[in-house]
Amino acid sequence: MTARVQAEDFDLAAEISGFGKDAGAIVTFTGIVRNLPDGSLREMVIEHYPAMTSPALQGIEAEARQRWALSDCAIIHRFGALAPGAQIMMVATASAHRSDAFEAAEFLMDYLKSRAPFWKKEITVAGETWVDSKETDEAALTRWD
């Protein structure tokens, strides 16, 4: 089990080495800094609320473990200035069967988007813009009610 926030990059293969060794399925998701359609993104800066981030990630992980039979679970989210193509975050879930692993991974992603205290800012040659939250992200949470 891991739920952590860090500036450094991560190695997905190393993170899931030995992960879920008694499981039948492992699902992983990696979020990447996407460039803008015109290729103008210089970097994405991710701000977070340090005193709240770790408890929020741990809370989200605990909730997933209550709802699904997970033999292992990992959440890593980065902060700071990230270049286009850089890894932002990952979730990994392990369970006996793939449906639990897939559903739990989707749940973790939906909650990380709207309930973990991170904010993204896009830096281009033209200036800086805070990324707006999407109503669809908030709506995505209702399916887990």
Place this chain on the structure above:
Amino acid sequence: MIDVLYFAWVRERIGLPKEQIETSAATVADLIEELRLREDRYALAFSDLKSIRVAVDQTLVDFDTPIGSAREIAFFPPMTGG
């Protein structure tokens, strides 16, 4: 005294990441009203509460939450993690 923290564009509009405030506000909504009346930059930051989220002692709450003996209140835009 209570620590008030600001993040993302709320921090930029107000112009500082953190301050200590002496307040008699009963709820988060009362505190926002107090801040709004202080200066234009606060009024601007809190002009649209639909785009403001609040955490009391690191837990997300609604605006009508009592402040009580809270030590830290943070204001920020809707989160954009993931």
